[in-house]
Amino acid sequence: MVSQHARLERATQHLDAPVAVVDLGAFDANAADLVRRAAGTPIRVASKSVRCRALLDRVLDVEGFAGVLAFTLAEALWLAEEHEDVVVGYPTAERAALRELAADPVLLERVTLMVDSVESLDLVRASVPEVEVPVRVCLDLDASLRLLDGRVHLGPRRSPVHDVADAVALARVIATDPVFTLVGVMAYEGQVAGLQDRPRGSLAARARGAAVRRLKRASVAELTERRGAVVAAVRQEAPLEFVNGGGTGSIETTVADASVTEVAAGSGLLAPALFDGYDSFTPTPAALFALAVTRRPGPGLVTVAGGGWVASGAAGPDRLPLPTYPRGLDLLGTEGAGEVQTPLRGTAADGLAVGDKVWFRHAKAGELGERVDALHLVGGADGEVVDVVATYRGEGMTFL
Template identity: 60%
Template structure:
């Protein structure tokens, strides 16, 4: 279920935090065409960041957007051939690269003399590295980290026929994707905030230098950065022209650990009570919808309504059943529903075919997820 009032309020709050810079919606965090179109129709939102090339092709062909940036490099030969065979599609989709080998693969699938020039975006690694790289804060993404490496790669792209370098992306996961107020961990939270401030200052200088180095070889149409957890900070970077956001539309539990802004919970799933194995204990069918990332309690779904329920530490959220304890468990009966929030955003849609859109206490529409339309892109 998606609460449309909360979804729209989150979209508007994110646009306000972007302070006039356009937001590109991260499709992997939504995974429903109806809701992607809904947010793109709101002020401040423009373009899609897709997570695979086949998805980008589908979104462009179905009219969701004529500006789709693929967030990760692709090795999908079939999708590359389809892209190269259609000039209109090639004009709508931008590929992500960070290694000459990726360009070689594209050329092997569709030689440059037989295709339109393909739009290319360079992924600049935004992680914070200390002590000569021995200390790493952030995710392991692109090998292109320095401004010099970015300029050299841009020169290499410019020298190759069949490619046009139009964008730069850098995702500062250590800021955008790391909550700075983890519950019950005050000392860790303070350390995260210090590290994030220092990382941000380092990235401001390095990203600006990389943009300058690349512009010696290419006319950049956009410089993309950030995510839901860093919209305001990333928008304040003069080198950035657009910011990505997506998870904040649904408001999953991982974003409860942020101080600057916490989205209103908007997406939920329900499981039915099927057992009462003991007093004060209720068991629902299923529920083990575990989020990706580093394994731990933060990746578990959280019982939300009725209030006062929690998972059992010894069992957690199970594939076929999830026992719940707490004050509310006593009142639950077989057939009652328990509503959960997922730890992450779009991964919820990999479990369901339909999303029920709710306004107030009424279901106003039921729309398919990607899965409901028969697509599993990754």
Template identity: 55%
Template sequence: MTQQANLDTATKGLDAPLAVVDLDAFDANATDLVLRAGGRPIRVASKSVRCEYLLQRVLGMPGFEGVMSYSLREALWLAGKWRDTPLAGTDLLVAYPTTDHAALRELAADPHALQVISIIADSTDHLDLVDSALGTDHPPIRICLELDASWRPLPGVHVGTRRSPIRTPRQAARLANEIVKRPGFSLVGLMSYEGQIAGLGDNPPGHKVRGSLVHWMQGRSGQELVKRRSAVVAAVRDVAPLEFVNGGGTGSLELTSSDPSVTEVAAGSGLMGPGLFDGYRAFTPNPAALFALPVVRRPAARIATLFAGGYIASGPVGRDREPIPYLPEGLKLLGLEGAGEVQTPVTGKAADTLKLGDRVWLRHSKAGELAERFQEYHLVRGDRIERTVPTYRGEGVNFG
């Protein structure tokens, strides 16, 4: 059977819209990530999964250790859910700074959470905020220092994400000294995210020249980062022993794992195979997360109108943030209408074969944001559903 026939058969008893995760594709993607990581353990970026069952699944596979959470509340939730399970000791790194006073108080009051959760700091202001939430006599909070991994080839030129202000060994060592001398803090890790490599494809379909420029930029940026990060890690280790040095993302595993100063890498999107990761030279993930929309209108020849579908990804506004019609092959969105909140027209020769109630399968541009649209994922293998599991939204939690 074709992939579309398998999907349609597996979900024939369900009404669309619905979302599935193809377990064969998910598992194959996990295996590929481990191979690309070259022996470095992979910390799973939960933001790209947002389904506790799938997090458990991948953490049970060789090569995956720990979770990179996207909020302190999420890390507390996972620590609580896993407290009396084999995942109780899972290391949870909150990869974005928190200003959530209530969550900090919950952390400080939970001895188990204090052992497994680390939070980010890139300035003493983050330490001051924790003290303001908890008082200065709080128990030790695990701290991960974040290094800016962007590329700055010329004065005033910034290529990459706007994250930490810490760039040099001297700046990092100064902050590390401030952390270790402050009561109530323990410096345990260092992380950096090279977004200009990990999250930017160097082989975008139909844009050969742009891809070549991106590829050149990533090569230069990677060389600079490996040298600078190694120096920063050495400077920080002179101040405090580090349990982990984390780097990278799905798009940069080869580069990051080649850096001798890095002890682990991060990845999440590569498990789900979203549209934005189609444009890389080094790897091609399998589309694992898909959603189906029903045909509700046939307004003209070669046009079928689907219900809902306006699941636009975060980031800079552009066509690459729209969902991608996947099956049947040969469909595309209308340029003047795109994907809408209540209807999404698609066009192409295959549209003429579609009847009311038929399904069109689409891919989200990004990995985790699809879970904010659906309460459950149907986990399919071949032409059957193995089980149905809740997303974060289905469990009644939202950490955005």
């Protein structure tokens, strides 16, 4: 079998770097594996992890995927031109987009806003004082694990709605306001879905993996009980259409929660470097980018043009792009990934000539689309570019 490296080299031999590719065989295999892991629970695709309409359309044609989880309201309105079920995954303060939403009954039927406080409701209401169709909203439940009476917070800092009382109080405010209709509950367990079981890096980082695994088990048990109680209580206030949870890294435990009706996932389609090291699944790298060798500073060293495509989140080595092909190259600790050039050291360096490509994987999935205008889709057993598709950036749509 031809290696992925050989296939990508063959497919892009006529292209100058930088060039970004998606291996369609890997993408489709990852989509199938997500469906297998979801075990019959529908998957709402997280658009921020894809940021390419052609790939969103491709995965939404796969049985088992249904609906989009958008990351801004402006993006949701754009996607809702073609898709009938778009949930905005975060509260919005986009007043112009809210006015656009309110003015279009079709968009009001297709788009659901996320809310987590009376303040977020007030902002929406001030922007859309009158609507023909009530604004669909989803209640965002904080899924973090809190210990020692809340003095220890483990997980993302998201919604202030944490327990049954919080959720019921907000649900009742929504139920009494004719501007809104409550249709869903979401609880994203980032401390489970977004943390590797076995992180790469230093011995200390790997040692933390044991603590992470214990944290995950404790958090899953606590959230399953609390989310179930919240959903049951909120259903007394509104006939919910959906309960969304999880992410690529927590599908198995999320769908095991009987209160959840759908799971969100997106990163697992492209399998960025941050999704290596999970115990429950092993995705196939599908999105890579190549940079050109421009220098050979000395034995065992090469320098490529560009490279500083650093992922968001807490700064650390795991946010840097990962040299992948040819195998045997590493970033230099003293320089990392540079804005205009990146030195690499390793056994593969002396086999590279000026002009050759070095392939990297981005640490996070969708953020690669913010760096390039187009993705070259590679298919076939030997590797060929079967299509070139625009990213959000390539369509002139940069939302965040």
